[in-house]
Amino acid sequence: xxxxxKYVLLDLLRNRIVIVYTVLLAILSVSVLGLDANPAKGxxxxxxxxxLFVPIITILFATIYFFNSIEFTELLLSQPxxxxxxxxxxxxxVAASLAGAYAIGVGLxxxxxxxxxxxxxxxxxxxxxxxxxxxxxxxxxxxxxxxTKGIGVAIGTALFFTLLFxxxxxxxxxxxxxxxxxxxxxxxxxxxxxxxxRVLMLLQLDVAVLMGYSGALFKxxxxxxxxxxxxxxxxxxxxxxxxxLSVKVFKKKDL
Amino acid sequence: MGRVEVxxxxxxxxxxxxxxxxxxxxxxxxxxxxNIQHTLDRVADGDTVxxxxxxxxxxxxxxxxxxxxxxxxxxxxxxxxxxxxxxxxANNVLIKGLQVQNTGRxxxxxxxxxxxxNVSHVTVSNCRIYNTTYGVYLQNxxxxxxVANTIKANSKDELQSGNGVxxxxxxxxxxSHNVLTGHRDGIYFEFVTxxxxxxxxxxxxxxxxxxxxxxxxxxxxxxxxxNNGAGVAVMYTKGVTMYKNTFYRNxxxxxxxxxxxxISDSKIEYNKFTKNTVGIFMEGSSRIHVAYNTFADNGxxxxxxxxxxxxxxxxxxxxxxxxxxxxxxxxxxxxxxSNYWDKYDGYDLNKDGNGDIPxxxxxxxxxxxxxxxxxxxxxxxFLTNIMDEVEKMMPSIIPDQxxxxxxxxxxxxx
Amino acid sequence: MIEIKGLTKSFxxxxxxxxxxxxLLKGQAISLLGPNGxxxxxxxxxxxxxxxxEKGTICINGHVVKNDWSYxxxxxxxPQIGRYPDxxxxxxxINMIKEIRADHKTYDEELISGFGLDKVKNKMMRNLSGGTRxxxxxxxxxxxxxxxxxxxxPTAGLDPVSSELLKEKIxxxxxxxxxxxxxxxxxxxxxxxxxxxxYLQDGRLMFYKTVEELQLSTGEEKLNRVVAHVMKTExxxxxxxx
Numbered sequence: 003x004x005x006x007x008k009y010v011l012l013d014l015l016r017n018r019i020v021i022v023y024t025v026l027l028a029i030l031s032v033s034v035l036g037l038d039a040n041p042a043k044g045x046x047x048x049x050x051x052x053x054l055f056v057p058i059i060t061i062l063f064a065t066i067y068f069f070n071s072i073e074f075t076e077l078l079l080s081q082p083x084x085x086x087x088x089x090x091x092x093x094x095x096v097a098a099s100l101a102g103a104y105a106i107g108v109g110l111x112x113x114x115x116x117x118x119x120x121x122x123x124x125x126x127x128x129x130x131x132x133x134x135x136x137x138x139x140x141x142x143x144x145x146x147x148x149x150t151k152g153i154g155v156a157i158g159t160a161l162f163f164t165l166l167f168x169x170x171x172x173x174x175x176x177x178x179x180x181x182x183x184x185x186x187x188x189x190x191x192x193x194x195x196x197x198x199x200r201v202l203m204l205l206q207l208d209v210a211v212l213m214g215y216s217g218a219l220f221k222x223x224x225x226x227x228x229x230x231x232x233x234x235x236x237x238x239x240x241x242x243x244x245x246x247l248s249v250k251v252f253k254k255k256d257l
Numbered sequence: 258m259g260r261v262e263v264x265x266x267x268x269x270x271x272x273x274x275x276x277x278x279x280x281x282x283x284x285x286x287x288x289x290x291x292n293i294q295h296t297l298d299r300v301a302d303g304d305t306v307x308x309x310x311x312x313x314x315x316x317x318x319x320x321x322x323x324x325x326x327x328x329x330x331x332x333x334x335x336x337x338x339x340x341x342x343x344x345x346x347a348n349n350v351l352i353k354g355l356q357v358q359n360t361g362r363x364x365x366x367x368x369x370x371x372x373x374x375n376v377s378h379v380t381v382s383n384c385r386i387y388n389t390t391y392g393v394y395l396q397n398x399x400x401x402x403x404v405a406n407t408i409k410a411n412s413k414d415e416l417q418s419g420n421g422v423x424x425x426x427x428x429x430x431x432x433s434h435n436v437l438t439g440h441r442d443g444i445y446f447e448f449v450t451x452x453x454x455x456x457x458x459x460x461x462x463x464x465x466x467x468x469x470x471x472x473x474x475x476x477x478x479x480x481x482x483x484n485n486g487a488g489v490a491v492m493y494t495k496g497v498t499m500y501k502n503t504f505y506r507n508x509x510x511x512x513x514x515x516x517x518x519x520i521s522d523s524k525i526e527y528n529k530f531t532k533n534t535v536g537i538f539m540e541g542s543s544r545i546h547v548a549y550n551t552f553a554d555n556g557x558x559x560x561x562x563x564x565x566x567x568x569x570x571x572x573x574x575x576x577x578x579x580x581x582x583x584x585x586x587x588x589x590x591x592x593x594x595s596n597y598w599d600k601y602d603g604y605d606l607n608k609d610g611n612g613d614i615p616x617x618x619x620x621x622x623x624x625x626x627x628x629x630x631x632x633x634x635x636x637x638x639f640l641t642n643i644m645d646e647v648e649k650m651m652p653s654i655i656p657d658q659x660x661x662x663x664x665x666x667x668x669x670x671x
Numbered sequence: 672m673i674e675i676k677g678l679t680k681s682f683x684x685x686x687x688x689x690x691x692x693x694x695l696l697k698g699q700a701i702s703l704l705g706p707n708g709x710x711x712x713x714x715x716x717x718x719x720x721x722x723x724x725e726k727g728t729i730c731i732n733g734h735v736v737k738n739d740w741s742y743x744x745x746x747x748x749x750p751q752i753g754r755y756p757d758x759x760x761x762x763x764x765i766n767m768i769k770e771i772r773a774d775h776k777t778y779d780e781e782l783i784s785g786f787g788l789d790k791v792k793n794k795m796m797r798n799l800s801g802g803t804r805x806x807x808x809x810x811x812x813x814x815x816x817x818x819x820x821x822x823x824x825p826t827a828g829l830d831p832v833s834s835e836l837l838k839e840k841i842x843x844x845x846x847x848x849x850x851x852x853x854x855x856x857x858x859x860x861x862x863x864x865x866x867x868x869x870y871l872q873d874g875r876l877m878f879y880k881t882v883e884e885l886q887l888s889t890g891e892e893k894l895n896r897v898v899a900h901v902m903k904t905e906x907x908x909x910x911x912x913x
Binding site for chain 1: 508509510512532533534535554555556557576577579580599600626628629630631632633634635636637638639640642668
């Protein structure tokens, strides 16, 4: 498995899209952080970029990559290796290279320009989102028969989580604003990895304001470490769950 | 009365008391074996009582003469959790270098470590006052000083606890260089006028770091108010000057760095408000000059209720706040000008350092979450960014009178 | 060596393989024939474990193929389309497979030098022509000198010289007692290689006979004519019988 990861990485580290992605992130980070005298504002812009672009780019790139290497996967599978190992190795390779791209493109400039807990959490969020959406891409790959359909589903998934989900949630909050829906809302948030990432950052940047709302549960959840731990745990689940499902489906998949 | 004059009066007082001490001074030393009350009753005005190191299980000590009581290496006076410790009823008393601890609690009388009753020119300095209901209690006293004391308690709830420095009906006080923690209010003033409160640290008190009512013409400077249950609350007062104070990390749903209720003709300048739930909460206040302050990383930098008028907010720095300004009405009779707002993204074509388009400090999402707090969980999502942009193009929610017409592009150097 | 019993596989309503029984032995070179969609690839993939059978069993050297993946070390597989990660060099691809099969220390690198791949080993896969990629696939299949070869359209896209080289290699391996399973559309390429012919149609096994047998029954010499004859005369009658 290690061997396959090594070679997948070897391939991806020279992949033009990965390189361009890294460079673009780096340029973006440096310009956003450098232009503004106020680091907090730059951090916010980076957060927006991360929440908006990381999921869609990751899921698209990963889905296409998995589909393009289907013949290579077959070749590997004709060797005496477990299916699970091949699949997980490919996942690890793709996830690691994209996460690496993010860590270099966003993490490095942050380290030099705005180091601090917030920056660390932002990079962590970005990396987790990368792992999650690669994981989702893998699930899409093992579940769909052809590439075109897979890409369609990937775009749909990314759009759903970046926009549609929040739209529905705010509609829900608006219509039931008079009821005690705090608990429900926190529960719902767990179903969107992007929101979880955002909440994680929110807890860093806006604790002060979050403490200002009087909902008891809300305060307990958002005002203490519980909120961060909850969000982190949910995000880890979002990495693992699609992965496990993928492995399960892939065991039975006809190539 | 100006500050210079207050200071001059103080100097006169100090010189005067020193002179009396020099002229008639006689000194007495006591040890834990002595009964301090007997000693205090026998000495004459102007004498000095030196208290040796040790543990004195003596309390309810009444100081009836104009004497100096000076502790060596903090002799300990213990209230036994039943009584008060020192009660000063004479003028011109100095209490210095003692450790006073464990007063009782009572709902009938306010139990204090050091209580000053109807006196003037009394100084309490360099004392350690631990676990008292009230630390230093000033009652109808003038020209007194509370300087460089450490006043600590660890109260658990508001009802059973008192205040670090408590003053009622006083004037011309100097409260400086004290550290006050774990009381209900760090410093509490009621009807205290013409006083100077400076260089104190009021940290981790259950309710307010500083709390005053009907206390006109006082000056608060260089104090630090940190991590208090509800920050600082000041009410029903005019002529307050607050400058160079630091308000840090006062968090909670009813917590403010500073709550101004019915305050008028006052100045709030050069202060730092950092990481508070609300920087300044203002209600029914008028003609306050809020300038040269720094508001950083607060939940709301300011909440200004519609009941405020004639206030001026200028040349402040606002950055890293979740929301800059929130308000409960649409009318705005206050003036904002020449502030630096980090959220401003206008331009300056004529290069005068001011943005050419106005800045609206109330954001859409702050208005929305005001109505539906739960919506806060979606703050900073892509969706809310869209809302902000839409509002910028077609303003409909935010009060358009609340605006800074000449927002600064660069941060003020404060 | 390969024993297949009652193998059935369908994709949705489409039956790709329908109750196939086969017994393939050492030293045989079997040509797998049939029109497009007849189930050739599905059969190969089933043997390789890439397609999970619905019913039936496959035994390789007496081991039932199901969850045990180790049997694949005995098979050299050359896929129809060889696609490799774009940014790997020929050398890296070969090294990777070698590292995966770390248990194996001796390599059959005859084809690598024969095709002249060692001279272009630092070329990236994305810059290679289809033919060169095909050569890489062939080299990988023969690298560990396995007992069984499964070659899916091995000569497609190869230049005549390389094609000839590969055919010679196949013939040699066969005479060394290996089992070889080939699919090819170019019947003339199988001339002199194939000892047996399996014919599949609509997922069903039409026949499994030796080439001599067929030559006798049809009276034809050349393989392509033999097959053409069979398709014209024998298949309709076979079909009507089924």
